[in-house]
Amino acid sequence: MSMAMSQGQVKQQASVSVMKKAMDTAEGNAGFINKMMGDEKAIQQVAQPHKGGSIDVKL
Template structure:
């Protein structure tokens, strides 16, 4: 076997693995940001539900004049 050819193949394999890990890290970071955003939105909606539970008369009617 040619040692130079084996060395190039090993090097290419390492580069592919590093690129794959980099893409995976970016995807995981993006997924984490999405999860944080969803958690924040759920928390905010819970606050508005609690506000409405403590003050149910607010926002239940609309005054319309023509």
């Protein structure tokens, strides 16, 4: 009986550990996405890299 309970506790601890790791990874990914969304110029440069590289000036 005690071995079954011990095995159950180990399984539960492992599940909690995996869940925490997944949450940490998701939080890191969300932070990266928020950072990229806040930098509008970087997004535009990635989306259209051929635009804005040079400027023609006539006087």
